[in-house]
Amino acid sequence: MNTDNVDTARGRVVVIGGGIAGLAAAHRVLRAGRSVTLLEAAGRVGGKLQAGEIAGVPVDLGAESILARRPEGVELARAVGLGDRLQPPATATAFVWTRDALRPMPKGHVMGVPGDPGALAGLLSGEGLSAVARDRELPPAELGDDVAIGAYVAERMGREIVDRLVEPLLGGVYAGDSYRISMKAAVPKLFEAARRHTTLTDAVRAVQAAAAQAPAGPAFAGIAGGIGRLPLAVAEAITAAGGEIRTNTPVRGLSRRPDGWEVRTDRGALHAAAVILATPARPTAELLAAESPAAAAELAAVEYASMALVTLAFRRADVASVPAGSGFLVPPVDGRTIKASTFSSRKWGWVDEGAGDLFVLRTSIGRYGEEEYLDRDDADLVAVSLRDLGDAVGIAAKPVATEVTRWTGGLPQYPVGHPARVARIRRAVAALPGLRVCGAAYDGVGIPAVVADGWRAADEILATPTPAPSTVSDE
CATH class of the missing domain: 1.10.3110.10 (protoporphyrinogen ix oxidase, domain 3)
Known part of the structure; x- marks a missing residue:
């Protein structure tokens, strides 16, 4: 048994979920002087923000831009040392x-x-x-x-x-x-x-x-090396300031105790003065089922859509037919498989600089109710992407490299009545001292909205008096 220092444990906030909402919340709490432990079930932090590469070219394998006209995402990037890496798209033509x-x-x-x-x-x-x-x-x-x-x-x-x-x-x-x-x-x-x-x-x-009336500037921004660098930089800032991040640590249970909360994981139980749940709606519902059945029932009703990103690298000479511009959208009514394509080498200067004689683009596949597309194997998703790209922009060449990234249940749906549902969830959760929820399932799926929600949850926790400690330990 590993006994905590009582003063440290008394103020410790456990953040469950290492996507950008959880990271933003943990960073905010830590900067306010509280102890933070962040728990993430996967082997990496970042959620749907993921940096990668194709044929040696750095790329984003998830979200690729920040809405710059809303400040929170840009502010977080600057706070963790990425301000000089923020870049507008090289073209706004689409x-x-x-x-x-x-x-x-x-x-x-x-x-x-x-x-x-x-x-x-x-x-x-x-x-x-x-x-x-x-x-x-x-x-x-x-x-x-x-x-x-x-x-x-x-x-x-x-x-x-x-x-x-x-x-x-x-x-x-x-x-x-x-x-x-x-x-x-x-x-x-x-x-x-x-x-x-x-x-x-x-x-x-x-x-x-x-x-x-807003200040002039680009509507969107990327980060040289990929938006996927943002969660990594936030995680580094958290650990450098004394916070703790535990990956490969799924949370199995959550229960109140007189001096805070008990968080149960495969590696034992942790005590927390407060907890921020930054997990998707369904796992949040499971963790709250015993403590707030009303919130859990509302969360369990939130639906998600799945999608896949197909990233392709071509020899630049083979894709001369690709028009100038950042890419294109595809209306479902036209009956195509892909729903969009981004010409990454044209849209982002940092991709073009790193690609040399290669040209990188990506397609996205999957809308609400079309999960069957994600059951196809990688080769099939590449093939349908090439077929649609051939029809759209005349690409006939084979790619030199491909990468398929699946985001199963990646995007929460906001049907009519969603704001009222969120209000009911927040009222139910507010009745639980020292607990808040945040993430893409509530007030917006874009990076600034999700960061803002993480900050809101952190600020509400910081404004809540900490409970008096009892014998405090982690097992």
Whole structure:
């Protein structure tokens, strides 16, 4: 039995989950002077942020960019010494591959909802353009407490704009179905603006006007060497400051005790003054089943989508047909297998510099309800990616290297009613002294949103008085 120092254990916070939410929470708690132990079931930290390589070229095998107009992700990167490695994309040009052609991504929209119907010429049919313009002729719509963004936009502007633009954009973020996704959860600023304005077009313009008041700068940023460097740098900062990170340590149980919490792992039990659960919804539900059945039931109802990333390296001379730009999105209505492709060597200067005579790109496969694609073997996923790339941009060559990364259950779904569900979860959890939850399952799946949620959980724990210690030990 290894007995802790009582003062240290009295204030120790155990963070369960080593994705970017858990790491951000642990880093925040540690900087406030509290003792931190982070437990991660996998053999590495980072969750869906993972750096790797293909044919010797550094690449991201998970998320590849940070929304830079929201500050939390950039602030965390700077706090752990990566500020000088932040880079904007080398190009902002992108396409939509629809009706058998690459069409320029229109400007002047909010998650695909246009503020200027004229910008959609070439993407929509004449009938589709007319449907978008009819928004101004319709009476105001009643949104209620929440509404599916696809259904609402289709009602105001027709299905074509949803199917050709809103759906692929939301699919890229959530791998979900826009006709199910909560407008309030996924595009909250647009939801609130739509409640204040008589037309959806005016609501979009109001959101754009507000955004124009923000400081100028790129909308997105990457990190030289990959966004996957961010969790590694945060982990290094935690351990350098005296925090503890234990990988390959799944948590099997969680229970309250008079002086805090007992956290049970395969390697024994730990005592904690407070616990932050930064795990996906289902394992969080399992850990809370005994202590908060109400929160557990809500968490167990959160659905997830799975996806795969297929990273491909070609000889540069073999892919001269790839157009200038960062890549393209694919509307599901077109019946293709891939949902997007990123031309990594064009989008990120650091990839291009490290690739030499190689050209790196990647495709993504899998939307909500399409998990069967992930049951295919790697060779099949590579083959369908090459088939679609051949049709889209004329690639006929074989790649010199391939890498398939599966993210099973990687993206939580935000259907109508999700914000209300999150509120119920948080109320139930708040009744448990010294415990908070955070992560992508709650208020946003992007890196800044997840970091912000980790910080919120940490701040709430820091504001809670620590319990008086009893005999404290780890077994």
